[in-house]
Amino acid sequence: MSMQRLCPPAPSLPVHEDPFLLLDDPFLLADTATTRHVETQALAAVQPGETSLMQRAGHALYRLIMARYPHAQNIWVLAGAGNNGGDAIVAAAWLHKAGKQVHVTWLGSPAQMSSDTTKAVAAAQQAGLALHPLDSEVTLPAIELMIDGLLGIGLTPDRPVSTKIAQIIAAINQLPAPVVAVDLPSGLIADTGAIASCCVRADTTLTFLCAKPGLFTAEGRAYSGEIWLDTLDMALSAPFPPVARLWTGVLPHPPRAHNTHKGSFGDVAVVGGADSMTGAAILAARAAIGAGAGRVYVSLLTQSPAAIALDTLHPELMFRTIQQLDISKLTIACGCGAGQEVAHVLPELLRKCPRLLLDADALNAIAADAALQQLLKARAPMQMTTVITPHPLEAARLLNITVDQVQTSRLKTAKTLAQHFGCICVLKGSGTIIATPRQISLINISGNGALATAGTGDVLAGWLTGRWSAFPDEALQHNMACGVWQHGDAADRWQQAGHTGPLPASQLIDWLLCA
Ligand SMILES: NC(=O)C1=CN([C@@H]2O[C@H](COP(=O)(O)OP(=O)(O)OC[C@H]3O[C@@H](n4cnc5c(N)ncnc54)[C@H](O)[C@@H]3O)[C@@H](O)[C@H]2O)[C@H](O)CC1
Ligand SMILES: [K+]
Numbered sequence: 152m153s154m155q156r157l158c159p160p161a162p163s164l165p166v167h168e169d170p171f172l173l174l175d176d177p178f179l180l181a182d183t184a185t186t187r188h189v190e191t192q193a194l195a196a197v198q199p200g201e202t203s204l205m206q207r208a209g210h211a212l213y214r215l216i217m218a219r220y221p222h223a224q225n226i227w228v229l230a231g232a233g234n235n236g237g238d239a240i241v242a243a244a245w246l247h248k249a250g251k252q253v254h255v256t257w258l259g260s261p262a263q264m265s266s267d268t269t270k271a272v273a274a275a276q277q278a279g280l281a282l283h284p285l286d287s288e289v290t291l292p293a294i295e296l297m298i299d300g301l302l303g304i305g306l307t308p309d310r311p312v313s314t315k316i317a318q319i320i321a322a323i324n325q326l327p328a329p330v331v332a333v334d335l336p337s338g339l340i341a342d343t344g345a346i347a348s349c350c351v352r353a354d355t356t357l358t359f360l361c362a363k364p365g366l367f368t369a370e371g372r373a374y375s376g377e378i379w380l381d382t383l384d385m386a387l388s389a390p391f392p393p394v395a396r397l398w399t400g401v402l403p404h405p406p407r408a409h410n411t412h413k414g415s416f417g418d419v420a421v422v423g424g425a426d427s428m429t430g431a432a433i434l435a436a437r438a439a440i441g442a443g444a445g446r447v448y449v450s451l452l453t454q455s456p457a458a459i460a461l462d463t464l465h466p467e468l469m470f471r472t473i474q475q476l477d478i479s480k481l482t483i484a485c486g487c488g489a490g491q492e493v494a495h496v497l498p499e500l501l502r503k504c505p506r507l508l509l510d511a512d513a514l515n516a517i518a519a520d521a522a523l524q525q526l527l528k529a530r531a532p533m534q535m536t537t538v539i540t541p542h543p544l545e546a547a548r549l550l551n552i553t554v555d556q557v558q559t560s561r562l563k564t565a566k567t568l569a570q571h572f573g574c575i576c577v578l579k580g581s582g583t584i585i586a587t588p589r590q591i592s593l594i595n596i597s598g599n600g601a602l603a604t605a606g607t608g609d610v611l612a613g614w615l616t617g618r619w620s621a622f623p624d625e626a627l628q629h630n631m632a633c634g635v636w637q638h639g640d641a642a643d644r645w646q647q648a649g650h651t652g653p654l655p656a657s658q659l660i661d662w663l664l665c666a
Contacts, residue, residue, distance in 0.1 A: 153211070153381055153382060153383075153384055154211055154214070154215065154357075154379060154380070154381040155177060155379065155380055156377065156378070156379050156380075157177060157178070157362055157378045157379065157380050157397065157596075158366075158367065158372075158375075158377065158378040158397075158596055159377070159596075159643075160397070160399040160400075160596055177362060177380050177382070178362070178396055178397040178399065179361070179362075179393035179395075179396050179591075180361070180362050180363060180364040180367070180393055180394055180395045180396065180397065180594070181361040181362070181363065181364075181391065181393055181394060182341070182342045182363070182364065182394040183304050183341050183342050183363070185361070185391045185392065185393070185394065186304055186341070186360060186361055186363065187304075188391055189360050189361055189385075189391060190204070190360060192389065193360060193383065193385045196385065203267050203270070204267070204359075204360075204383050204385075205234060205237050205238055205241055205267040205268070205270075205271055206241055206267075206270075206271075207381075207383040207384060208238040208241065208333075208334075208359045208381070208383060209237075209238050209239070209240070209241020209242040209244070209245065209271065210241065210242070210245060211357060211359070211381040211383070212238060212239070212241070212242035212298070212331070212333060212357055213241075213242045213245035213246060213249075215331070215355070215357050215379060215381075216242065216246065216296070216298070216331055217249065219331075219355055220295075220296050220329065220331070222295075223251070223295040223296035223328075223329075224251055224252055224295060225251075225252045225254075225292060225293060225294055225295045225296075226243075226246055226251050226252065226253050226254070226294070226295065226296045226297070226298065227254050227256070227294045227296070227297045227298070227328075228240070228242070228243040228246075228253060228254065228255040228256070228297075228298040228300065229256050229297065229298065229299055229300060229301050229319060229323065229337075230243070230255055230256065230257045230258065230259065230282070230300045230301070231258050231259070231300060231301040231302055231303075231316070231337070232258045232259040232260070232263060233259075233265075233268075233302070233303065233305045234265055234267060234268060234303065234305070235300050235301065235302055235303030235304075235305065235333050235334055235337075236257065236258065236259055236268065236300045236301070237264075237265065237267055237268035237271045237272075237300075238271075238300055238303075238333045238334065238359070239255075239298050239299075239300025239333050240255065240257065240268070240271045240272060240275050240282070240300070241271045241274075241275075242298060242300075242333075243255050243275060243280060243298070244271070244274055244275040244278050244280055247275070247278055247279070247280040248278060252292075253280060254283065255275070255280060255281070255282045255283060256283050256284075256285055256287075256319075257272075257282040257283065257284065258284075258285060258301070258315070258316070259272075285315065285319070294326060294328045295328050296328055296329055296330075296331065297323055297326065297328050297329070297330045297331070298330075298331050298333065299323060299330050299331065299332045299333060299336060299337050299351045299353060300333040300337075301316055301319060301320070301337035301351070302316065302335070302337035302338065303333060303334040303335055303337075303341075304334065304335065304341045304363070306335075306337070306338070306339075306340065306341075306347055307347075308340045308342070308343075308345075308347060310347070311347055311348035311349075312337075312338050312347050312348050312349055316337070317348065317349050320337060320338055320349050320350065320351050321349065323351050323352075324351065324352050329354040329355070330351060330352065330353045330354050330355075330376075331353065331354065331355045331356070331357065332351055332353035332355070332356040332357070332375065332376075333357065334356075334357070334358050334359050335356065335358065335363065335365070335366065335375075336350050336351040336352065336353040336356060336374045336375055337350065337351045338350030338351060338374075339351075339365055339366070339370065339371060339374055339375070340365050340559075341363040341364070341365045341366075342363070342364060342365055342394070342562075343364070343365050343368075343369060343559055343560055343561065343562070344364065344365035344366070344367065344368040344369030344370050344371035344372075344561065344582065345365070345369055345370060345558065345559040345560075346370050346374065350370065350374045351374065352373075352374050352376075353374060353375055353376045354376040354377065355376050355377045355378075355379065356375040356376055356377070356378050356379065357379045357380075357381060358378065358379070358380050358381075359380075359381055359382075359383055360382060360383055360385065361380075361382070362378070362380050362397070364394055364395050364562060364594060366378050367397060367582045367594045367596060368561050368562070368580075368581065368582025368584060368594050369558050369559070369561055369580070369581065369582060370581075371581075371582060372581050372582055373581065393591060394562060394592075395562055395584070395591060395592040395593065395594050396591050396592070396593050396594070397593070397594055397596050398585065398593040398594060398595045398596060398632040398635070398636055399596050399597075399636070400633075400636060401633040401636060401637060402625070402629060402633055404622065407443075412445075413445035413446055414445055415445060416443055416444055416445035416620060416621045417444055417445055417446075417482055417620035417621065417623060418444065418445060418446045418447075418448065418480065418481050418482070418620065419436075419439045419440075419444040419446070419447045419448070419481065419482050419483070419484065419613075419616050419617055419620045420447070420448040420449070420450055420471075420473075420476055420478070420481045420482075420483045420484075421435045421436040421439060421447065421448070421449050421450065421483075421484045421485075421487065421613060421616070422450045422452070422473060422483055422484070422485040422486075422489065422493070422496060422500065423435065423450075423451070423452060423484070423485060423486055423487035423488050423489040423493070423510075423511075423512070423513075423609075424449070424451040424452055424453055424458075424487065424488045424489065425451075425452045425453050425488060425489055425490030425491070425492045425493070425512075426453045426454065426455055426490065427453075428453075428487075428488030428489070428490060429451055429453055429458060429459060429488065430488065430606065431487040431488025431489075431511070431606065431609040432449055432450075432451060432487050432488055432489075432609070433449065433459075433462055433465075433468070434487070434606050434609040434610050434613065434656050434657065434660070435484050435487040435510075435609045435610065435612050435613030435616070436448075436449045436462075436465075436468050436613055437462070437465050437468070437610075437613065437657075437660050438609075438610045438611075438612075438613030438614040438617060438660050438663070439484065439613040439614065439616050439617035439620070440465070440467060440468065440617060441614070441617065441660055441663060441664050442613070442614045442615075442616075442617025442618045442620075442621060442634065442663075443617050443618060443620070443621030443622070444482070444616070444617040444620040444621055445620070445621075446469065447467070447468055447469070447617070448468075448469045448470070448471045448476060448481075449462075449468050449469065449470050449471070450470075450471055450472060450473045450476060451470065452489055452490065452492040452493060452496070454492075473496055473499075478499065478500060478503050478504045479503050479504070479505065480505075481504065481506075482505075482506040482507075482508075482616055482619050482620040482623075483500060483504045483506070483507050483508065483616070484508045484510065484612045484613055484615075484616040485497070485500055485507065485508070485509055485510070485513045486509055486510035486511040486512045486513030486514060486612070487510055487511055487512075487608075487609040487612055487613070488511070488512070488609065489511065489512035489513055489516075490512055491512070491516070493512050493513050493516050494516040494520065494523070497513060497516055497517070497523055497526075498522075498523070498526060501523065501526035501527055501529075501530060502526060504535070505534075505535050505536065506535075506536050506619055506620075506623075507530070507535070507536070507537050507538070508537075508538040508539075508540065508612055508615060508616045508619070509527075509537065509538070509539045509540070510539075510540045510541075510608065510609070510612040511545070511608065511609070511612070514539060514540075514541050514545040514548070514549060515545060515548060517549065518545070518548035518549045518551075519548075524572075527572050527573075527574070528571075528572055528573060530573065530574075531572075531573030531574065532573070536574075536575075536627065537572065537573070537574035537575070538574060538575045538576075538577060538615065538619070538627070538631060539568065539572065539574050539575070539576050539577070540577040540579060540608070540611060540612055540615065541568070541576070541577075541578060541579065542579045542580060542608060543557045543558055543561075543578070543579070543580050546564055546565075546568060546576075546578055549568060549572075550564065550567065550568065550571075552564075557578075558580070561578055561580070561582070561584055562584060562586070562592055562594075564578060565577075565578040565584040565585075565586035565592060566586045566588075566592060568586070569586040569587050569588050570588045573588060574588075575587050575627055575628055575631055577611075577615070577631055577635060579608060579611070581598070582594050582595065582596075583595040583598070583635050583639070585628055585631050585632045585635060587627075587628050590628055593628065593632045595632060595635045595636050595639055596636070596639075597635075597636050597637075597638075597639030597640040597642075597643055598638065598639025598640075598642050598643065599639070599642050599643060599646055600653075601642045601645055601646055601650065601652070601653055601654040602638070602639070602642045602653075602654060602659075603653065604653035604654065604655065604656065605656065606655070606656025606657070606659075607638075607654070607656050607659055609656065610638070610656050610659050610660055610663070611634070611635070611638050614634050614637070614638060614663060615630075615631055615634040615635070618630055618631075618633065618634045619631075637663055637666060638659075638663065640666065641654070641659055641662035641663045641666070642654050642659070642662075644662060644666075645658075645659075645662055
């Protein structure tokens with residue numbers, strides 16, 4: 152296995168439970184420390200006379216450019232002072248040999264080069280390719296492609312990008328030509344997907360050795376474009392622990408058998424919908440029945456006598472008060488549009504409901520009340536299972552940190568929440584994370600900005616609860632990851648059908664149902 156596209160992924164990918172990073176499983180993600188280990192081991196494994204890793208990386212980059220942008224003649228290569236720049240210079244030399252008009256701007260200096268970069272620079276110059284300092288004019292008639300080799304995993308995450316590089320990044324982002332990023336878009340932090348003050352907006356990213364989590368969550372998806380991985384033909388002897396795994400599809404289920412009935416797929420209740428927010432609970436309930444639950448009850452928290460008692464479009468939904476339900480037998484989604492009233496019902500639900508998904512206002516109520524937090528923590532030791540589905544602001548409230556702290560460490564935040572409350576945490580946002588206290592975290596790959604509209608979170612809560620009810624024997628983390636993937640996939644199909652705006656939540660359910 153050498154080069155392959157990770158995002159958008161190929162269909163029907165296998166699910167691995169292997170807790171170690173092996174280079175034949177491209178969907179395991181490594182943080183920078185692990186990548187450096189892999190790099191050290193890979194460097195040691197290169198035999199004298201074999202091509203260096205930098206040569207392999209540069210040649211892989213060249214091949215991808217020739218395949219993806221075959222008609223680009225005038226190419227501007229931006230090479231930083233480190234090995235990321237070295238990779239770009241190797242590719243530039245190949246492009247030059249192939250007859251392309253290549254202009255290289257190089258920020259490095261002979262005094263500060265790694266030995267691989269020294270060789271790359273010498274080889275490029277021998278081939279007749281000039282490396283220009285930053286202040287020289289770019290002479291290409293019209294740039295048709297840019298190669299971003301400014302910064303890779305050597306970016307220091309805790310300081311802003313230097314002014315000089317920030318100016319180049321601004322220039323790259325203003326030009327209309329497509330950008331191919333080397334290893335990472337420059338400015339993206341490999342471990343988190345946060346950006347260090349500014350970042351190249353790439354159309355294609357070719358990452359090396361192992362895929363990095365930052366490409367797939369937080370700002371990563373927005374800045375990386377199409378993501379490719381090249382493992383540089385390394386076969387590593389020692390496995391390393393991955394930091395997360397990409398989740399790229401659904402697990403197959405047998406079709407609903409003939410001799411089943413509604414009781415075979417469990418009962419769901421949606422508890423939510425305070426005054427003027429009943430729609431949120433209805434959306435969740437409609438999604439739950441669509442996801443496969445046998446029966447779905449709606450328990451509205453509104454006190455309004457005018458509250459609906461029938462969903463005329465979905466008369467299969469049953470409206471009951473919470474007192475009319477046997478919560479010890481239900482899978483419950485609680486919180487959608489639930490307002491402050493939810494605090495009154497949460498103690499009972501937290502104590503008695505065996506399978507409880509908490510969303511939105513339920514999470515806000517728990518964040519504000521230490522006693523509810525204790526009740527939530529007490530569930531796991533009593534074999535009661537909880538899924539929480541916070542968006543970044545709700546996650547921040549639960550941990551008493553800022554949204555920025557959540558978004559600059561999404562993997563860590565999701566894991567902390569899962570461990571702290573003994574639950575599965577589905578941290579929403581671009582690159583949704585599905586974390587458990589002990590298993591490897593999953594990063595969902597599907598979805599897009601069409602989901603950034605009111606009610607789509609309620610649909611997700613209901614959809615996940617419906618899946619939980621319908622497939623109670625499926626490993627819960629995988630079950631939730633499948634549901635998250637379907638939710639994003641519906642939005643991807645919506646865009647592929649030519650829609651450019653938001654996907655209204657009620658229509659999202661229709662798109663989920665016609666997968
Ligand atoms: N070693 C190998 O064989 C391979 C490496 N590959 C590529 O190498 C880079 C990582 O290279 P490294 O030299 O460690 O770091 P960078 O090139 O990413 O950057 C170092 C460079 O950047 C400066 N710097 C750091 N932080 C900032 C900042 N905030 N603002 C401005 N400048 C900053 C730092 O001072 C250095 O000058 C990896 O990504 C791969 O592309 C290949 O994978 C092949 C094998
Ligand atoms: K880069």
